[in-house]
Amino acid sequence: MPAAPSVCSFESRRAEEMRNLIEKFGGRSFVAPSMKEVPLEANADALAFVDELFTGRFDLLVLMTGVGTRYLAEVVETKYPRERFLECLRNQTIAIRGPKPAAVLNEWNVPYRLRAPEPNTWRELLAELHAHRSLSGLRIAVQEYGQSNEEFLAALREAGAEVRPVTVYRWTLPDDAGPLQEAIRVACETGFDVLMFTSAQQVRHVLQVATELGLEAAWR
Numbered sequence: 001m002p003a004a005p006s007v008c009s010f011e012s013r014r015a016e017e018m019r020n021l022i023e024k025f026g027g028r029s030f031v032a033p034s035m036k037e038v039p040l041e042a043n044a045d046a047l048a049f050v051d052e053l054f055t056g057r058f059d060l061l062v063l064m065t066g067v068g069t070r071y072l073a074e075v076v077e078t079k080y081p082r083e084r085f086l087e088c089l090r091n092q093t094i095a096i097r098g099p100k101p102a103a104v105l106n107e108w109n110v111p112y113r114l115r116a117p118e119p120n121t122w123r124e125l126l127a128e129l130h131a132h133r134s135l136s137g138l139r140i141a142v143q144e145y146g147q148s149n150e151e152f153l154a155a156l157r158e159a160g161a162e163v164r165p166v167t168v169y170r171w172t173l174p175d176d177a178g179p180l181q182e183a184i185r186v187a188c189e190t191g192f193d194v195l196m197f198t199s200a201q202q203v204r205h206v207l208q209v210a211t212e213l214g215l216e217a218a219w220r
Contacts, residue, residue: 003028005194006028006194007022007029007193007196008031008032008183008187008192008194009029010035010180010183010196010197010206011031011033011034011196011202012037012174013037016031018031027194030183030186032180032182032183033174033179033180034174034201034205034209035174035199035205036172036173036175037171038171038172040075040077041078041079043167043168043169046072046167047075047078049141049166050075050080050085052141052164053088053141054084054088057139057141058140058141058164059138059139060129060141061094061095062095062096062097062143063094063097063101063105064097064145065097065100065143065144065145066099066100066101066102067145068144068168069104069143070104071145073085073086086109086110089105089108090109090110090111094110094112094114095112095115095128096112096116096125097115097120097122098115098120114128122151125152126152126155126156129156136159137160138162139162140161140162140164141166142156142164143168144167147204148165148167153165171201173205173208173209180205181209185215188215188218188219206219
């Protein structure tokens with residue numbers, strides 16, 4: 001009789017549910033939590049950015065993702081009324097990368113000035129910004145979610161802009177990264193039959209820890 005397949009899940013919040021599900025369907029489970037949720041009020045950089053936004057600090061606000069835009073509003077609400085934030089956005093020149101931040105702003109009745117054409121990457125957005133006006137001397141805030149886009153930020157700075165990245169995040173690595181490190185070592189040395197990811201952030205964290213362990217090449 002063949003051995004049950006080994007399945008490694010990187011689930012955190014529902015780790016036990018995932019373990020039970022794997023075993024229910026005949027798998028051998030190895031669950032390595034890869035994320036820890038960050039309280040809204042712990043997003044100090046995002047709150048500091050909002051204080052700057054209220055004072056008219058920026059000439060342009062760039063919104064890269066819909067989920068990050070929505071989450072930024074949730075962070076703001078821990079300190080200020082949402083309507084104050086939305087009214088500030090309505091008086092701000094805004095550029096967006098694609099349809100997801102557009103949908104959020106439309107829901108909030110907040111207009112935007114510029115939008116990147118398809119395929120909605122940072123390169124199209126950068127070209128749209130250049131076509132609009134010179135970026136030299138502009139004070140630009142860039143809302144990011146997840147990994148920072150260093151190429152985009154560098155391109156803005158090379159064009160002469162003063163760039164203020166705004167890191168909005170919901171997840172960090174777990175306090176105890178031991179199980180995650182062990183899962184990565186096993187995956188690289190002997191392997192699992194199945195690696196199970198349920199979010200992009202899990203992938204980012206696994207790659208981050210693999211790199212820290214010197215196993216990035218083996219993992220890839």
